[in-house]
Amino acid sequence: DKGPGFVVTGRVYCDPCRAGFETNVSHNVQGATVAVDCRPFNGGESKLKAEATTDGLGWYKIEIDQDHQEEICEVVLAKSPDTTCSEIEEFRDRARVPLTSNNGIKQQGIRYANPIAFFRKEPLKECGGILQAYDLRDAPETP
Structure with a gap:
């Protein structure tokens, strides 16, 4: 039973401050490769792997042609x-x-994934000031 199809869509960005969230120096990544990976809840081999490449605005779209109720699916x-x-x-x-x-x-087959990010190896030098502006002092783990 194939069931209905789905379109998974989302965005990939660069986190140049290694903040774990988007800042005013983050930018979308064109040409990034993402994959949808579905595996059984109880572990085991992947049941599905589908890839896509992001467009000029960092968005991707992956068509999935069946229901995966018994699996955990993630965009990676x-x-x-x-x-x-x-x-x-x-x-x-x-x-x-x-x-x-x-x-x-009730989304008629469209699934929106949260944005996911690649990181710079070393944060930009202006990141200290940028992150201070977010006033993260009360956060349990300040970067």
């Missing part, structure tokens, strides 16, 4: 064309997407 960063911003951090390199119609989401 694969490759950045920008050598200055190509670092991938484990657990921050993915966004989970529900690929089933049986979960109460």
Whole structure:
């Protein structure tokens, strides 16, 4: 049973401050490769792997042709064309997407993934001042 299809869409950006969120110096990454990876809840081999490349605004679209109710599906960063911003951090390199119609989401097959980021190896020198402007002093872990 193939079931309905889905379109997974989202955006990839460069986090030049290694902040873990977008700042005014973040920029979208054109030509980045992302993959949708679905695996069973109880572990085991991937059931689906589909790739896409981001457009000029950093957006990607991946068509998935079946329901994956019994699996955890995530969009995962694969490759950045920008050598200055190509670092991938484990657990921050993915966004989970529900690929089933049986979960109460009424989106006619479109699934929006949270933005995901590549990081610069070394933060830009102006990042200290930029992050101070966000006033993160009360945050449990200030970068």
